[in-house]
Amino acid sequence: MRPRVAVAVSGAFALVAALSACPANTGGSPSVDSGRQPTGVIATDPKDSTGPAPELAGARRGGTFTVLRETPISHLDPQRTYSFAGLMAVPLVARSLTTWKDDGAGNLTLVGDLAETPGRDVNDDCRIWEFTVKDGVRFEDGRPVTAREIAYGIARSFDPDLTGGPTYLQEWLADTPQYDTAWDFTANRGSLPPGLTTPDARTLRFEFARPRCDLPFAASLPSTAPLPPDRDTGVNLGNAPFSSGPYKVTRYRPGIEIVMERNEHWDAGTDPVRHQYPDRFVWSFGATPDAAANRIIADNGTDRSALSWDYVPASLVARVAGDAALRSRTLLSPTPSANHLVINNERVTDLRVRQALNHAIDREGLVKVLGGPHVAVPMTTLMPPATIGHRAYDAYPAGPNGDPDRARELLGGQRPELVLGAADSSVEQQVATQLKGNLERAGFVITIRNIPDDAKFDEIKKRGNPWDLYLSSWAGDWPSGASILPVLYDGRAIRATGNSNESYFNDATINAEFDRILALPPSEQGPHWARLDERIMREHAPVVPLYVDVAYLVHGSKAGGAFVSSVFGYPSLVDAHVEP
Known part of the structure; x- marks a missing residue:
């Protein structure tokens, strides 16, 4: 076995040194960054998991940030979220046990989100893990988030009617891919699956039959988002998720648009990653990638503070890449x-x-x-x-x-x-x-x-x-x-x-x-x-x-702060803002 390599990096243990980068395009148009040296680290200092997230120079509060996308997000139920669009949209309204600090250049730090740290390996054998829930995290109605609501969110992911989401936690707790037959959520709605307990209101405990050393990573997925049982609407939750993040859904028009506005009970002091710059986010569906890109290129009206979610289509790549005036309005990664x-x-x-x-x-x-x-x-x-x-x-x-x-x-x-x-x-x-x-x-x-x-x-x-x-x-x-x-x-x-x-x-x-x-x-x-x-x-x-x-994307002249997620390869909106 290779000796343990633990290199201290700003209060974190390095997971690995430099990754390979993609080759550069040596032409005159923008190119994929071949000089990046991405790294991944797990934070060990609790200070890395506290908020607020550092302010962005020049960012201001206010305005509407619009995202244009051809196809709708199927739903925003955190336990069922597994599409790229969902994985980028849901963190605006739902927090998870852990999350990634991401500079958009591949440098990643896994930190606690709902939890004070990315978890404690109790016996150093990856079989028993504990997470301590932060004070001050609240739902959109002002109720505090406790370990019990997080545990309930994980438990409901065992429901065979709630398909589509990741299954790591279910399979690991049940110790079988057939997790839904190992524990019946419907018959045990008032209890928790074997191996998941809440010793007190601030402690969440996982006990696995075999080592699960990647639990802190899996806990960053939305399946660990909290939910009070009385707000569980089953298969309809995706139409009106119950917010623990900086925004809440105020309008959901299936296939047309989703509007998210500020959650007044979100506390920036508990959040190491997110901001709450725009007054609202509007997800607008229906425009083809060509139509959306052309609208953004034209840069008129509300499209000035909009981002085209779909990558620049092949039919427009040469035009966008060859226009020096668009250079500052593209993301390439x-x-x-x-x-x-x-x-x-x-x-x-x-x-x-x-x-x-x-x-x-x-x-x-x-x-x-x-x-x-x-x-x-x-x-x-x-x-x-x-x-x-x-x-x-x-x-x-x-x-x-x-x-x-x-x-x-x-x-x-x-x-x-x-x-x-x-x-x-x-x-x-x-x-x-x-x-x-x-x-x-x-x-x-x-x-x-x-x-x-x-x-x-x-x-x-x-x-x-x-x-x-x-x-x-x-x-x-x-x-x-x-x-x-x-x-x-x-x-x-x-x-x-x-x-x-x-x-x-x-x-x-x-x-x-x-x-x-x-x-x-x-x-x-x-x-x-x-x-x-x-x-x-x-x-x-x-x-x-x-x-x-x-990823090659184009945005309006007033759409600031978006970057390509180093984890998922689509736009992260945690820093998004509307420029004056």
Whole structure:
């Protein structure tokens, strides 16, 4: 086992040193920051978890900050929130046990949000954790937030009717992926799931059957948001969440808009991250990415204090990137969203065929099809560069445009006939066509089979699906290999439907490595995940890493303070304000 590496950094333990950065675009237009040295730390000094958040120079109170987005947020129920939009919107109205201080350049500190610290590992074995709830945190009606409301929020996430949210806490407490059968929320609404207790009003205690060293990270997800039982409206909570954050929902028009206004009971002195600058946030739905971007570029009326949530569409990238006047009104950042050509390992069982697939891909050509370096950056690892502990490598060097000769050599005269399942969306059809050309140049025979876009997500998660290859993407729920590699490649979790392990990869020695690394303190895990990343690719090649998404967004001239979240790759609004 690697010795514990604990480097003091401003009252925090460093989880890892520098991460890799995406390559720069050397043209005259803005480029992804290749000089960043992102780090992740867990705060150990309680002062890091206190408020108020430092004031932003030039920010003022007042005004309406508008977010334009094509599709609505499905709901704002914290226990069901798992979309990027939801994960960025819900923290405005709901606080969690822990949260991230994020400078927008990849430098992260995990701090206590509802809790005074990011948690206490009682016996230093990651099996028993305690969180002490801060004094002064209140709901929108003035009631204090206690451990009991936080525990109830976690308990309601066991309700099988409240689907869609993360399931880490439920599975860890129940010690099984079938958590909803291990403990029945409906039958036990007045109690708590096994392993979750509230010794007093300010103490929340977790007891796990096995080490859960990543609990402080998982506790940053909205599933730990508090809720009084008398304000639980079940499946309707997302229409009117009960606020513990700086804003509260005052108008919810499904599919049209959500209006959030100040929560007068929020105490900045308890909040280390959020501000309360705008009078209100308005989420406006319906404008296509092209229409929203064009409105923001025009910079008229209320659009001057608006942000287009959807990335700049490929049709407008050249225009926006080439306009020096828009430079100050764009956000450009690598994201943690990694895209892969997933290989169904239960159908494509020959390792040499999977290795040949990796050698065949023209990543530079693929990035061009997607819209260029403002849209995507090639990658050759399982974990994206934004992951704590990431280490760059290329297990199957193919140059920027692929190596069909090496692929054909590995195939040894075979011409494997493979079916590529692709969503019937325009973008995925373009990508599938590009990949088909790459693979056929290398000796494969590829048939593209279309999958309805709205069904693809569910269909590829069914074991025994009829495709050899399909496109998929993943962003970890926190920037650690723990929320990527075991989630995607632990074969013990494969079931009939709903699989995150879409490659259906299962290897006993790799599974054992997941258990070993997960039992390590988070401060030690980073390098181990990096080595395992490379080992999986070199020994098994279960997928073909393709590219990392790049966030490229445009905002109005008076929309200040937004930055791209280093955790989720979409706009964070905790510092958002309307400039004079």
